[in-house]
Amino acid sequence: MNNLVKNNPTAIKVIKMHKIKQQRNDIIKSLSFICLFILICYITGISMKTETISAIPINHQLNNKIATIITNNVKVNKSVIKKVIVDKIQSAHISENGMNFIKEHEKFSAKGYWDVNGVTVGWGHKINKDDPEWLRVKKVGDWISKSAADKLFEKDMDEFINPALVRVVKELSKNNVHINQNIIDGIASLIYNCGEHGFKTTEFYRLLKKGEISKAIDCVPQTRVYCEGHKERRKNEQMLMMGDYAC
Numbered sequence: 001m002n003n004l005v006k007n008n009p010t011a012i013k014v015i016k017m018h019k020i021k022q023q024r025n026d027i028i029k030s031l032s033f034i035c036l037f038i039l040i041c042y043i044t045g046i047s048m049k050t051e052t053i054s055a056i057p058i059n060h061q062l063n064n065k066i067a068t069i070i071t072n073n074v075k076v077n078k079s080v081i082k083k084v085i086v087d088k089i090q091s092a093h094i095s096e097n098g099m100n101f102i103k104e105h106e107k108f109s110a111k112g113y114w115d116v117n118g119v120t121v122g123w124g125h126k127i128n129k130d131d132p133e134w135l136r137v138k139k140v141g142d143w144i145s146k147s148a149a150d151k152l153f154e155k156d157m158d159e160f161i162n163p164a165l166v167r168v169v170k171e172l173s174k175n176n177v178h179i180n181q182n183i184i185d186g187i188a189s190l191i192y193n194c195g196e197h198g199f200k201t202t203e204f205y206r207l208l209k210k211g212e213i214s215k216a217i218d219c220v221p222q223t224r225v226y227c228e229g230h231k232e233r234r235k236n237e238q239m240l241m242m243g244d245y246a247c
Contacts, residue, residue: 092169098185100247122149186241
């Protein structure tokens with residue numbers, strides 16, 4: 001801006017008005033462009049109405065696919081969890097520590113002895129009708145080798161104790177009660193000593209099914225105690241369940 005314009009108020013006023021007019025024209029152009037854009041979008045939308053409508057089912061199909069994938073994943077996760085639980089139940093077996101505990105308290109007897117309505121030999125095996133003939137004919141005072149007794153003990157674990165443990169753990173799982181290996185070993189000892197039916201009639205098992213594990217363990221020393229030997233065994237079974245007993 002030259003000095004002549006600077007010193008001329010009328011010229012300055014004209015220049016300002018020109019700038020304002022130019023800004024107004026720019027705003028009008030911008031608004032016109034925006035209106036034109038909106039109009040084009042509207043017209044395009046009408047012409048594409050059919051395509052838009054036909055696209056809606058595609059979105060539904062996509063949503064359905066996503067829902068199906070999620071549902072399938074949930075089903076898979078549930079089936080995996082169920083399989084883990086089933087596997088855990090089926091593997092509810094006595095440990096080596098538990099077997100050593102039972103042997104330690106049963107004591108090996110090479111000679112048959114009378115124990116509650118039956119002849120017992122080896123590691124506390126009571127002779128029954130399902131035993132082989134060579135064993136069924138054994139009477140009080142008859143002998144059995146240690147190797148034969150070991151085989152009988154393993155057979156009792158596989159055919160009597162472990163299946164009983166699976167049934168117990170399965171029943172507890174239905175009540176959402178889960179126990180560790182120490183308690184499983186203690187239960188195995190109780191079942192071996194009292195029988196499965198005898199064990200399931202105890203206050204210990206009743207509390208265990210309610211999920212009151214600590215109270216159940218507390219009452220082990222009073223569980224089916226019929227002789228002096230049972231007192232020491234129950235005390236040790238309690239310690240075993242608490243993880244405080246080493247064989």
